[in-house]
Amino acid sequence: MKKISILGSTGSIGTQTLDVVAMHPEAFEVDGLAAGSNTALLLEQVRRFQPRRVSVSTKQLADDIRSSLPSGVELFYGNEGLVEIAAGGAADTVVTAVVGSVGLKSTLAAIEAGRHIGLANKETLVTAGHLVTELAERKGVKLLPVDSEHSAIFQCLNGENRADVASITVTASGGSFRDYTRDQLKDVTVEDALRHPNWSMGAKITIDSATMVNKGLEVIEAHHLFGLPYEQVNVLLHPESIIHSYVEFRDSSIIAQLGTPDMRVPIQYALTYPDRWSSPAARLSLAEIGRLTFREMDYVRYPALRLAIECGKTGGTATTAFNAANEIAVARFLRHEISFLRIEEIIEEVLQQHDNVVKPDLEQIELCDAAARELASKL
Secondary structure, eight states: OEEEEEETTTSHHHHHHHHHHHHOTTTEEEEEEEOSSOHHHHHHHHHHHOOSEEEESSHHHHHHHGGGSOTTOEEEEHHHHHHHHHHSTTOSEEEEOOOSTTHHHHHHHHHHTTOEEEEOOHHHHHHHHHHHHHHHHHHTOOEEEOSHHHHHHHHHTTTOOGGGEEEEEEEEOOOTTTTOOTGGGGGOOHHHHTOOSSOOOOHHHHHHHHHTHHHHHHHHHHHHHHTOOGGGEEEEEOTTOOEEEEEEETTSOEEEEEOOSOTHHHHHHHHHTTOOOOOSSOOOOHHHHOOOOOEEOOTTTOHHHHHHHHHHHHOTTHHHHHHHHHHHHHHHHHTTSSOTTHHHHHHHHHHHTOOOOSSOOHHHHHHHHHHHHHHHHHO
């Protein structure tokens, strides 16, 4: 039986991971759950899955739920709590499903402890990809992608010679505003942006999908996961989200991974790799769909994607600054403090003032992250 811990258990990926666990109770045991502030859902998860260890975001929340926990369950809180759930206990695999760069320290701690990683927190690789991949290699730890796009590429590369890869293509749905012009984006609301046409995701990722920041983060993540230069990582607009990504080889052959838009499929594959088990996802019928459509990516229409790729090619702390600025700008948009188009403007203004560190250590990454957040909050 495989023991797992989940960082971000009450979020979209966390709850869908527990859906997979519930479908295969004979195969998985939940060792630890870390949540934010949704304590009602966390307590429900604790009653159902009986973890040995749980964590919440603050001491106050920990005090609030302490008396409601079953006897023997260890309780933690804050960033230290995330690290405890990630690196303590007896988990074989840690699913990192928290949103944002808050997942970095806990992911590093899990790798240091020899846990395999089901990676849904793309900001970890965006912020400190070189540190994460180097440590994983040194510790012999698997980084198993949970994002549908990276899982697709991972599956397409199974059994293939990496030297034969000509390019990989990450597909993009285009998000809530894929058919809007730039002029039409001036007055869109938070509620408009949160209506994703294909996927059920958390608020931050849904906004990132609308700005195409999410795809930029995925390009950077793909660079680190698969060891390819940015010139070999492409992006293609594919509104139906059926082809999750594909790989082209030097003989011009293309291998793609297809399926219905259901995150439980890549989540389960990360947990069961290299095996494939029955899934709760709906079967794909290409005959019913009828046709699939594609468009070349427009980097003028989506300037945040262009900025992300430029930061990736620059390397160093440029990607850290990009990610931090975006996290603050999205949070401000969700609080109705700024307009939708102001998100990408704030990112660009932060980057214009950023002094890049080429090969940063963890302390330099944290300093850059804090500085970019402070500036993005003031702009």
